[in-house]
Amino acid sequence: MTAQELVQEAFNRLATRSGYDNRSDQVQLALTLSDLIGEKTSGIFEAPTGLGKSLAALIPAIANAIASNKRTVIATYTNVLAEQYWRKDLPLALSLFDDHCETAFLIGRQRYACLVGMDEAMPREVEYLQRNMELGTESEFRRFVPKNDRELNQLWQKVQTPPVCPARACPVYDDCFYYNARKKLEKAKVVITNHSVVIQDALGTDVELEREGMLFAYDYLVIDEAHDFPAAAINGLEFEISSPRLASLVGVATRLENLVDSLAVRAGEGGDWHRATDKFRNEIQKSVVSLGLLSQQVQQSGIVGVSPPEVDEHPAVQQMSAKDQVTHVEAIAEKVRLACELHSHEVGTRLERYRAEVQGPEGRTIYESSRNYISYIRDFAVGAGELSHPTGTSVSYIGLNRSEAILRRDLIDLKETLQPLLWDRVAYACLSATLQIDGDFEHFERTTGVRPLFKEILPSPYDFSTQCALYLPKGDKIPDPTTSRGGDMEQIYYHAIAQELSEMIETLGGRTLALFHSRKEMEGVRQYMKVSDDLPILMQGRGGIATVGEQFKKNTFSSLFALRSFWTGFDAPGETCSCVALVRIPFEVPVEPSVVARMAYLSQQGLDPFKHHSLPNAKMIMRQGAGRLIRSNNDKGVIALLDPRLRTKRYGEEILANFPQEIRVFDDFVDAAGWVGLG
Ligand code: SF4
Structure with missing residues (x-):
């Protein structure tokens, strides 16, 4: 059978399973993806929530593996989403085929328990782990460690797989969770992973040297949650000198010292x-x-170097320049670079000498394992060199983590790096529920450098004309947030937002998710809230977000005030989330050195940073935030947009044009709630 026939047959089988209907757009997406995988052609898709894109990606990947031995990597943003693919969607997809398809799962190495670390930390648990944790991943560890056991929870830091280890020379290599996961990859035809592993793999691949990365050569890459890929890429390609990183570097050198000791x-x-x-x-x-x-000397973040050098002349970069610290930063980075370069050279030379003198399998294994450590130290030297003298399109800066200075180098333009690293090397499909802006993918293409031949925006399976209403408060009910900074005006603004939210929560009996742009604003509004005692308001704290999200889902009468992490990915289907309030247009405030440099780079390219960076990002985030509301065919509710600039500014119209146009707009919240049968 051809891959297309296998895909069609899998969906026919799926339709016979209870709880599954064939959705024509899902089948269409799967068939298109199957063609693209078969022809190794790149594509980009907006596939809205509810369409079932996980199965639409998995089924053609499996079909092409069976029909033509194609090897596909499917990467999503977080480990939680990757595990959902692996544990829930993949078994279902595999059950729709008669033929066997080898599959594998891999996330970042530090998410796996290291048996040596476990043995040193708490020997009894090693046995427990091996018995109960098939994958040995952090999520499995968390499942058996009681939430309130702080001591056990802190153990993860000690037992996680280190950045480099003896690998084959490790006495328990054959049982190692991480390396066993990697071994399974080689044979697998469908691999589930996350975005950062894709980046690490690409960095470790060298086509000219015929060096394969950790994922091994593959035919096709599916990037799900592609809107988050730029963030993952920036993180995966950054370099940092900080106290914890230097401590980790010393740890690597010490482990190398112990490993080679017997040979020396x-x-x-x-x-x-x-x-x-x-x-x-x-x-x-x-x-x-x-x-x-x-x-002790720096009180705020500051830029120490930008490439290309013309960007340095931009007034915003000049204003944020940490000129007086440039010499210090260069001296630290140079010292680290030199130390790493000399040490990697010296141990490399010694190792060659020891290897010649100590033959035999043990010597060989130690020699091979040591190469990993030496490469790590050598790569650190390269990173430190680029930090003191940025190249390509990057910025070096002093950042502050609490009061500790960190030296960091970030990319300010992804496409220059990602094109040779990834896009020119492998065919791909980018999928997301929110990827287009103003009806096309120009923003995503320009920022990431993807050049897909095939593009498609699929319609939502939901009926927004009946399931949803949009509430825009009348003219002067809420002051403009940009003219309400500080003093009384700020308090008046918080009070006006609180009044709106209080009325909404009272009308709906809780059930409101209010999304804020900053903690200060969220706390400022909270102090003026006036709602009945039986309608609790939960607040996202500074700690983990899972608990407060679960509380909101469980208690239908509760409301939740939350920040950026809830604008995307948070899923609360059903009546518990009947209103999503977007308090303010989430324009990125350029206070981070990397953002300032990124905007300056756009200016230098002749582009308007507001039009080409801030506004499209805000449009995308607004769509993502509003997307928390309708998560199933039975959901209904109100999207409340409380920022008056949506009515008063020209860009407000543009932002509103990115919401589904069939949604009816109200300027009275009770009317909006009544329209969808709430309140
Ligand atoms: S191979 Fe590495 S990660 Fe695995 S158990 Fe040994 S030291 Fe730990």
Whole structure:
């Protein structure tokens, strides 16, 4: 059978399962993807919530594996979503085929437990882990560790797989969770992973040297939740010098020292070997001290270097320049670079010598494992060099984590890096429920550099004309947030928002998710809220978000005030979420050095940063926030847009044009709720 026939047959079988109907758009998406995988053609799709895009991606991937041996990697943003693919959607998709298809799952190495670490930390638990944690991942660990057991919870830091390890030279390599997961990859035809693994794999792949990355060569890449891919790429491609990173670097050098110790002793150089590592530790320790001194001197983040250099002349970059600290930053980065370069060179040379003197399988295994450590230290040298002298399109800056200075290098333009790294190397399909803006993919294409041949915006399976109403408060009910900064005006603004939200919550009997742009604003509004005692308002705290989200879902009478992490990915179907209030247009405030440099770079390219960065991002985030409301065919509710600029500014019209046009608009909340049968 051809892949197309297999896809069609899988959907016919799915339709016979209870609870599943064939949705024509889902089948159409799967058939198109199947063609694209077969022809290795790149595509981009907006596939709205409720369409069932996980199955629409998995079924053609499996069909092409069976029909033509194609190997597909499916990557989503978070580990939670990747596990959902692996544990829930993939078994269902596989059950729709007669033929076997080899599959595998891989997330970042630090999400796996290291058996050596476990053994050192709490030996009894190793056995427990091996018995109960098939994958040995952090999520499985969390399932068996009681939530309130702080001591056990902190253990994860100690037992997670380190950034580099002896791998094959490890005595428990055969049982290792992480390496077993990687071993399964080679044979797998469908691989489930996350965005950052895709980036790491791409960094480790060298086509010219015929070096394969950790995912091995694959035919097709499906990127789900593609709107989050730029964030994952920026994180995956950053470089940072901070106290924890330097401590981790010293840890790597020490593990390398211990690994090679037996070879050095046998070669008669035990003492020299330890002295070499001591010297390296001392040099890095001096950098830790310098970083500490810098922390005492800087009160705010500042840019120390930008590439291309013309961007440096932009007034916003000049204003944020940490000119007086450039010499310090360069000195720290240079010291780290030099120490790493010298140490990796020295241990590399010694290792070659020991290898010649100590033959046999044990010597060989140690030699091979040591190469991983040496590459890690050498890569650190390269990163430190780029931090002190940024190249390509990047910015180096001093950031502050609490009061500790961190030195960081971020990309300010992704396309230059991603095109050779990924897009030119492999065919791909980008999928997301919110990827187009103003009816096309121009913004995503321009920021990421994707060049798909096929583009499609699929319609939503929901009927927004009856399931949803849009509430826009009348003219002067709420002051303009930009003219209400500080003092009495700010309090008047908070009070007006609180009054609106209080009325909405009273009308609906709770059931409201209010999404804020900043904690200050959320707390400012909360103090003026006046609702009945039996309608609790939950607030997103500074800790984990899962608990408060679960509380909101369980208690239908509750409302939730939340921040950025709830604008995307939060799923609360049913009546518990009958209103989503977007308090303010989420324009990114350019306070982060990387954002300032990114905007300056756009200016330098002749583009308007507001039009080409802030506004499209705000449109996208507004759509994502509003998307929390209708999550099933039975859901109904009101989207409340409380920012008056949506009525008064020209860009307000543009933002509103990105909401489904069939939604009826009201300027009275009770009328809006009544229209959808609530209140
Ligand atoms: S191979 Fe590495 S990660 Fe696995 S158990 Fe050994 S040291 Fe830990």
